[in-house]
Amino acid sequence: MSALVRLENVSRHYDTASGRVTAVDDVSIEVEEGEILGVIGYSGAGKSTLVRLVNALELPSSGRVFVGDDELTALPERDRRRVRRTIGMIFQQFNLFHSRTVAGNVAYPLKVAGVPAAERDRRVAQLLHFVGLLDKAHAHPEQLSGGQKQRVGIARALATQPRLLLADEATSALDPETTADVLALLKRVNQEFGLTIIVITHEMEAIRAIADRVAVMDSGRVVEHGDVYDVFARPSTRAAERFVRTVLHDRPSAATLARLAEAHDGRLVTVPVQDSPGFTSTVARILGEHRVGSTIVFGGISELQNRSIGALTYELTGADADIDAALAALDAQGIPSITEQVDAAPGGSPNGTAPNGSAPTEEVAR
Amino acid sequence: MNDFIANLDVFWQAIGETLFMVFVSLIASGIIGIVLGVALTVTRPGHLLANRVVFTIVNVIVNIVRPIPFIIFVAAIQPLLLGVVGTTIGPTAAAFALSLGAAFAVARIVEQNLVAVDHGVLEAARAMGAHPLRIIVTVLIPEGLGPLILGFSFIFVGLVDMSAQAGLIGGGGLGDFAITYGSQRYNWPIVYITVAVIIVLVQLGQFAGNALARKALRR
Numbered sequence: 272m273s274a275l276v277r278l279e280n281v282s283r284h285y286d287t288a289s290g291r292v293t294a295v296d297d298v299s300i301e302v303e304e305g306e307i308l309g310v311i312g313y314s315g316a317g318k319s320t321l322v323r324l325v326n327a328l329e330l331p332s333s334g335r336v337f338v339g340d341d342e343l344t345a346l347p348e349r350d351r352r353r354v355r356r357t358i359g360m361i362f363q364q365f366n367l368f369h370s371r372t373v374a375g376n377v378a379y380p381l382k383v384a385g386v387p388a389a390e391r392d393r394r395v396a397q398l399l400h401f402v403g404l405l406d407k408a409h410a411h412p413e414q415l416s417g418g419q420k421q422r423v424g425i426a427r428a429l430a431t432q433p434r435l436l437l438a439d440e441a442t443s444a445l446d447p448e449t450t451a452d453v454l455a456l457l458k459r460v461n462q463e464f465g466l467t468i469i470v471i472t473h474e475m476e477a478i479r480a481i482a483d484r485v486a487v488m489d490s491g492r493v494v495e496h497g498d499v500y501d502v503f504a505r506p507s508t509r510a511a512e513r514f515v516r517t518v519l520h521d522r523p524s525a526a527t528l529a530r531l532a533e534a535h536d537g538r539l540v541t542v543p544v545q546d547s548p549g550f551t552s553t554v555a556r557i558l559g560e561h562r563v564g565s566t567i568v569f570g571g572i573s574e575l576q577n578r579s580i581g582a583l584t585y586e587l588t589g590a591d592a593d594i595d596a597a598l599a600a601l602d603a604q605g606i607p608s609i610t611e612q613v614d615a616a617p618g619g620s621p622n623g624t625a626p627n628g629s630a631p632t633e634e635v636a637r
Numbered sequence: 638m639n640d641f642i643a644n645l646d647v648f649w650q651a652i653g654e655t656l657f658m659v660f661v662s663l664i665a666s667g668i669i670g671i672v673l674g675v676a677l678t679v680t681r682p683g684h685l686l687a688n689r690v691v692f693t694i695v696n697v698i699v700n701i702v703r704p705i706p707f708i709i710f711v712a713a714i715q716p717l718l719l720g721v722v723g724t725t726i727g728p729t730a731a732a733f734a735l736s737l738g739a740a741f742a743v744a745r746i747v748e749q750n751l752v753a754v755d756h757g758v759l760e761a762a763r764a765m766g767a768h769p770l771r772i773i774v775t776v777l778i779p780e781g782l783g784p785l786i787l788g789f790s791f792i793f794v795g796l797v798d799m800s801a802q803a804g805l806i807g808g809g810g811l812g813d814f815a816i817t818y819g820s821q822r823y824n825w826p827i828v829y830i831t832v833a834v835i836i837v838l839v840q841l842g843q844f845a846g847n848a849l850a851r852k853a854l855r856r
Contacts, residue, residue, distance in 0.1 A: 326764055355766035366757035370779035370853075379775075380765040411855060431765075 274337075275435060275467050276302040276325055281334030282491075283320050294320040295331070296491035302435075307461050307468045309482030309499070311475060311514055317491040318471045322437050325469065326358045327351045338435065356384050359428030363440035365420040367412040373423050374399065374408040380430045398426040402456065418449035425456060429466075436460065436468045442477055454480045475518040479503070479575060487511040500576050504543065521571040521582040523611070531568050532613040537588035539568070539611040540598065546578040554583075554606060561597035564588040584611065641827050644818050651814035652834065654728045658800040658810055659838075662735035663793055669736065670743020670792075673699060675773055677748040685759060685769040685777070695744075703741040707799045710738050731808030735799055739792060746788035754781045783854035790846025794839050801835065811835055 283295040294317045302308045312318045323329040324336055327343040336343045341354050367376050374395050381391045399405045402422040412420060421441060428436055438457065442450040458481045460466050470482060478485050478499060486496035489510040495502060503519065506512040516522065522541060523531060531539060542554060558565045570583035587594050598608055641648070673695060679685040680692040705713070711734045715725050722730045754777055762772045778785070801812025811831050819828035 352766040360764040366761035
């Protein structure tokens, strides 16, 4: 088994004055060697606690945590410290030592690990070069920008050549451009050194940018996990759906839908885009065969992990029976569709099924 | 004024005694206070070495001793002074009493400044696999050093004040000098000169503290 990290039925609760709070609730996940796992959830979903269970900064109330061959939950604290030296960690607020220079920050974990001074200096220079901050070696953290601070954080986390990197909301305090730089750096670390990374975030954009797999957390539980593409294309829980919608704006909102229904008499049907050649042509052909006219009225197609993703909302015109038959035919081809239900907007005319079988003369979308 | 000149050698000796009492007790109370203050910080719930029992015991002891007025504290520890120093009068006995009396104030100042150190940097050090004792010495104290130095300047001023009180119980020093040669003989110039010297001492101490703190904080 090549899982580097394994959590087995892990729970963590805190007893507070106002009662028991369950931060992590019966979570079992594995992280494969060399992959980037994204863990997404709203604040309070338990993801920060989850990541702290992986390097035993927190211990679970129940369940077992494995990193490599070590069962952290069974080791004495002394050995847990040894395991922590093989796990790097970066933070939302960077957590740099203000009493030390940039070089001093990167050197610190090497000192803890007992690396001799000469080797330490060599390694610090190498790391600062890698993150592009060699000229800032003697600067103090408060002289750096947010992006530079996080790059120091990354250099420091990589100092002892860890096998695993934990990124706890590492880009949440950064502006979008700097976020992209830092994510690119993490991806580079993953690809050049084969470093396994667990990324904790509330930003689906970060997941989309670098993660191979994603786990969605809600109220302490992992409610959904899988390949990033699969979760984006077919989110199966409300929580996942909401996160996916924050980056893919391919589905009309209720308000948009009401406006579309107002402007178009035909039936509004949304078809999730599939990553297959000629997908839209296939849809158009099947619709045409059933004498159904179609116009694309909303949607978008973008790329995720080099595959197409998105959805298209069509206005379908023609006889009801023809439209039903066309949708059934699409379904039979493995192309599911969603007939949009328009809420009767106040003042708006209810727009149910297509009124009359006007001739299918609408232009077919390609 | 002639009295003052006649007693100039006693005056110099008094300055020497005050400096001796203040610096010895600054170092001794500093060491004891740092140990107690660090203990109060790291044993509190959720900290590096959380331990409710140790925290409660140290906290209660500090709370009992600290509010005792120094003049009463000195009187109360006379038996201890006899046992350890062998006498209850003179600068050495006074320095010992000052060290103990100030240590509990130092403990609170150290605690206040170290509790304010960002938990994030401590967590970063823990995540690197550092031992808690190492984190205390190489992260916790350095990160809180600037405010700590300011706290020590405050203690220095307090010690000058307390050392003058120690004069009242035969501790020697400037306080003793001002009382014996000044106020008891209604010789006000001697009192004023002594006060002026104490003010200069306090200013120098505060100035040095500020300069060091500025250096530690780099601003």
